[in-house]
Amino acid sequence: MKFLISNDDGYFSPGIRTLAETLARHGEVFVVAPERDRSGASNSLTLDRPLTVRQAANGFHYVNGTPTDCVHLAVTGLLDFRPDMIFSGINHGPNMGDDTIYSGTVAAATEGFLLGIPSIALSLAGYSGQHFTTAAHVVEQLLKRYRQQPLTRPVLLNVNVPDIPINELQSMQVTRLGRRHHAEPVIKAKNPRGETIYWVGPVGSAQDAGPGTDFAAIAGKHVSVTPLMLDLTAYGQLDGITTWLHP
Incomplete structure (x- = not known):
């Protein structure tokens, strides 16, 4: 199989390195990622x-x-x-x-989904960043399932993995998106x-975190798998x- 990998944390992040090393055991890997952290770029x-x-010393393109x-350039002209x-x-983070x-x-x-390619967004749902290997384990589980039964049409999956050791990880759950409260107020400062100057405040706490949501799955140490749509x-x-x- 041939894989395209990207992210929003930048080509130097530990998460993308772990992902590339994991997928390289299963096929050809090509990495195209932002040159810096672009979290929140939507x-x-x-x-x-x-x-x-440009190409980094490790072979990643940025x-x-x-x-x-990154994905648009890769699929429509670079590859x-x-x-x-x-x-x-x-x-790194949910x-x-x-x-x-x-x-x-x-x-x-x-973007990959819009271009007709099955695409998976994968996040380690914790801020300590201690257990990227747990997320890598989930990647291999998803890939094994895809090889056993390929999906008949492109899908867009949002996967969140608890930041815990593999031996504490529970099952995968298909979930819906929960909802948060409004974000916290902006933070004022002086330059x-x-x-x-203003810093955008942190995200609010979960408002809808009931059964079946991604929030509930992560709280129960389950992997959350949410199929997304764009209509x-x-x-x-x-x-x-x-x-x-x-009228």
Whole structure:
């Protein structure tokens, strides 16, 4: 198999190195990732300037753009083959609930999905970053399942793995996205010139973390696997908006 790997933490992150080493045992690996941390970049494409692609000493390629740029460039011009699968990660920190809207990790996988390739976003759901090998174990489980029964059409999966030792890991659960409270207030500070600057505040606590959500799965030491879709149409409002426009 041939794999394209990207992320939003940058080509130098321990997560992408672990992911590349894991997938290299199962096929051909090509890494195209941002040159720096682009967490929170979401699905943005760079359209106001040209992009450059360079190769690091370890063979990874890096781009002065977003995670979406990386996958788009790789699939539409950089690679001389079409990947069988795209993996984005392993992200340092969770991407659950509303996080998926902002996540560059999920965005890289989303771009692959839009280009017709089965894509998986993978995150280590903890901030200590101690157990990337646990996430690597999950990658191999997913890959084994895919080889046993290939999916009949491209899918976009958002996978979160508890940051715990492998022997504490429970089963995989198919989940839905939970919801968070509103984010915490911005943090004000002063720069050396005395100007007021603002840091975006931390994410809020989980509001909807009930049974079946990604939050609940992680809390129970399970792997959360959430299939995502991109149709943003509010089908339940079509009739109401039609009546509003044409009373």
